[in-house]
Amino acid sequence: MGKGSFRTAPAAFEPFSFCVWSDSQGFCRENPSNRHEPTNSMMKHMGASDANFAVTTGDLAEDGADYKDTRQFFLDRVAKYLGTQKPFFIAWGNHDSYGNSILRKFSDNPSKNREGFGPGNGAFAFSYAQCRFICLDYSSMYSDIDSWLEGELQSPESKNARHRFLFVHVPPYCEIWVDGDALLRKTLVPLMEKYGVEACFSGHTHAYERGFLNNVHYIITGGGSWLDHGETVVKEWPHSIVGGKTPVGSYELGLVNEYVRIIVDEEGWRGECVAFNPDGSEVGVIDTFHNDKP
Known part of the structure; x- marks a missing residue:
């Protein structure tokens, strides 16, 4: 592909990959010499990867x-790299504020x-390649649910999809800082279980956590900038696998700068948590999971 080129989403299935991150909103407190690291390096790493x-x-x-804030944390960071x-x-x-905020x-x-929404809200x-991706907006998530x-989950595009992935900022389940969102557990979780959503990605908590409940993977990938040092475990969910009460490798409470990479192929999909040091150097993959097992 040449510089500045692009490709449209394939209608038929073909192997592909995508990256997920969250909470790249601020300065990185763990690296006082360069408070934009490791976020800048994480953006560059995703940009240089083979993700679609x-x-x-x-x-x-x-x-x-x-x-x-929009300039230094979004335009000169996420958009640029x-x-x-x-x-x-x-x-x-x-x-991200509401409605027609500058961001x-x-x-x-x-x-x-x-109808009634725009390119920046709702x-x-x-x-993409016979998989369905559903994104909720914090400012309207309860009404949209x-x-x-x-x-949407009953639509042919969703019902006939090979895989269904959902993205919502606030996690239904969490172990450090907050226990998740009770209303999402009441409204969103039953719909995901009923209609076969396979993975729910969130942020909000500035750490990495992962659990598996009733065939749904719950992934918090909140390590996009500063981390929730000083927070404690407020709830121990029995379905939690890593993060919170269970260290992710050497990272207590899941306090690590990271993003998640999902690789989709003929066999299903698998996930990898890609970690970074405070100076922006890559640690590598510190956690893996698969679509049909924790």
Whole structure:
């Protein structure tokens, strides 16, 4: 592919991969000599990878209504180092502000195809190689779950998909800082279980956690910038596998800068947590999981 080229999403199945990250919103407190690291290096790493695209579960600036934050944490970081190399989709977070905030003006999500919504607000779904991707917006997630999500999950595009992946900023389940979101456990989780969503990706907590419950993988990939040092385990979920009470390798509480890479092939899909040191150097893969097992 030449410089500046792109390809459209394949309609038929073919192997592909994508990256997921979250909470790249601020300065990295673990590296006072360069507070943009390791986030800049993580964006460059995803951009240089063979991934076909990326998805973020939001919090792309400390204050999405502030231009200075939008410039230094999104335009000069995510857009510059990742967005020039890969397309990416946004499941907005609470720090991204609301409606027509300045940050959201720099996006072009498929939510623009829904009546009453625009390219920078609202839930949306898209297909890639016969897989379905569903992204919720923090600012409208409860109403979208009530009025839109089940219809989407019943659509031919979703029902006939090989795999279904869902992205929501706030995790239904979490072990450190918060225990997740009780309303999402009541409304979202039953829909994912009923309609065969295989993985739910979140952020909000600035750490890495992973669990598996009723055939749904729950992945928190919140290691995009500063980490939740000082927070403690507030809930021990029995289905949690790593993060929280269980270290991820040498990382207590899942406190590690990372992103998740998903590789989809004829056999299914597998996930890898790719970790980085505070100076931006790559640690490598510290956790793996597979679609049909924890």
